[in-house]
Amino acid sequence: MVLPGEIPMPPRMADLKREIVQRYTTPENMTKAWNDLLEHLAKAAKNIKSESSDLVPVVDFADLDKLDPKVIEQLKRRGCVVIRNIVPDEEVKVWKDDLKEYVKNNVDCEGIPEGDKQFFMLYWTKSQVRARAHKNVLATIAWMNKLYKTKSGVPIEGVDLGTPLSYADRFRIRHPGKAWDLHPPHIDGGSIERWEEPAFRTCFEEILKGNWMAHDPYELEGRLNGKTSIYGRPNQSSVFRTFQGWLALSETAPHEGTLKVFPDVTLSNTYLILRPFFRQKEKLVTEDPLDAQNWEFDDSTPDFPGIFARKVGFHGPRLTNASHPHMRLDETMTSVPKVYPGDMVFWHCDVVHSVEVEHTGKGDSAVMYIPAVPLTPGNEAYILRQKDSFLKGIPPPDFPVGNGISENTFIGTGSTADIVDAAARRAMGLPLE
Template structure:
């Protein structure tokens, strides 16, 4: 979960298009897992990222539009192999989108799936599974006792108080998002049996269509690993910080990187395997196939706060009782439809002379000449608003999730559009620990190796802004505080076990991961 600040994010008088040249550089060629895994295995760990804060990941939709290089217009022409079919697919998506907007507008956050932790333990029903896959989000009630979750929050407050001026976050004068990764509460939560069981169950909703036995194309979906993320403690009242609608884990990389683009093949390719037109093939998009994700390069620009691991589910665990209008999470609960629209949006623009706010398909035409990728800035998250993505009708489809209680868990698919309410009109704090569900893969094992090093040194995790972090903090946990064999494996501190019923690819993956870590 990320946030951005309202107002300028750059020096006065400097346009974002100009400043972009100084903060990003484009690699000579995008790389996928097949290219970068061997170099990571044999080479050096990731370089620390420059210091910063959570705002660095957003391009800011305010102010001057970003002028992307000409290669982006060429990319659109390369991908649109049949203009007529592209237009037909666009119309198909808009037609279905209009219907689903009506469903969500009528039902609001009642469409957000909710299950109990006992459902996780006993096994989700087929109806629950299909609902979660359609909406791309789920609330898991219970699992962590309320008093235990509240104890975690108090422990964090004590940790903050003990370290005073060393604590960093945003905004700096009234911190909401804390640049803390190594508190005792975070360590205990990441290894909590209820969180691990929930993550294992949700990772199990994914599958791997890869037929190769290469470790690079394998994933152990029953082996969640720890990912050090930050936390949020937000007091009631208005905030200058707002997290608008966006999708994390890369922005323009979705189109620019061939590996990432492969995750959306059914949406972007206009013909079937036999070369026949396939206008509605986008409906066959499988958002839960691991295979193409393993070749995706989500961070072409090595930007702070960009997630470089394969993270199927983003997530947080509640430390407070928080409901709508109290600074909670908002989601657009239509996974496949929203993904299809977002991926085709750069190829179309409103027809010259059309009404300013028209959503009619006839008022939108193919645009293969401009470099526009609405809401996309290299090195930033993919952002959305009513101007960049009007057909989403965010005023109707961006819904606040139902009330959560301390210990509840919330997870959302890595492609789900989400935001955080700009206002908190409640009476208590709105607090969460960001803890996603991440499986063992080659790419993730490489990250775990580097994260283990930053953990040992007390500095921020590799995906996050650098600096001395918590290395001088009082009460910081260390690798010696991770107890139990299961927890130590999650943190990269003990070798992974090979399941007795592991497939050949999973066996090779576990062996390769252990060779990376030990």
């Protein structure tokens, strides 16, 4: 169904569905997998609702190299983790104070909402540059990257998961009391590409074959070769981020404007990928609309729920109770546990995530976005282009140009002098000195 103001999905998307089914499976096999998945989703929803934030693993930076394998498996299943004590409190306090001073001194800086800026389109403040260059932050990124593996176990030329790269992103200092509807449940890192782009689609082959329990969100090959942005839409990351992440600059607990996730990346991936091939029957068989008996295979329409056509390319996935009802998002989107300054939160690149609408706390909820990015040929090429943006003080290549003002004209902008350590310079594509 196309709502007023929306652009219909192009008819060729129905052909894409049929091509996928013909290549990977049969309607019968896909239906069997779908019915099995719905049973697991229903059980998972009850568990998520009961356990809530306790499902998200919390570990300490000092313990990363000696974690129990069971904890690592839990982390990988949930696709999210809080890592404590990465940066000392005193350093984080300076960074946050400097950010506030930077915004105060540079009134022309871009941010939203207008008139009460809280989310800033800034990338090169001294605090951000120093945070990305911090040795503990880089060590944590390398550890997160190494959760991914190749199927064969054989290294891939030009890929080093132990060499972290610095991907410049923005920061927020969110005030309490105001509703925030900027980030409803969604997934970054690709839209229709998950189905349309052949290399990226290999990440989800087992799901499409009907063998969804064999799906491994941490297999590396498809991530390296897959193109997550084939239509050039703005604000679409063109690099491979193993995990998205942020560094906490303040204490932020559930209900205080923090991150929410659907804490089972295998289940959410499977449901997302299979959902376009099923529709609710016009006449329900049972009273429960979510009952598998009330759903049927259908590859006749061009619709991909949660994916929206735009004048240029496609937008999404944006997930709602209407588009993805079996995920029971009202009950299953889970706030991460309380964080403290210097903690970091990471979530897998496929994890469904959002930001809490309400902030009922007394202080601000402040974070710097710092994802986990490994050394790959494609990522390194991006970092070299990003380095040029850094030197010019302009937004990185993946981000809109904005108001056209260079941060180099602002007071307190970071520079290469803030990146001293060799690993940090390597991460930013700078010459080693």
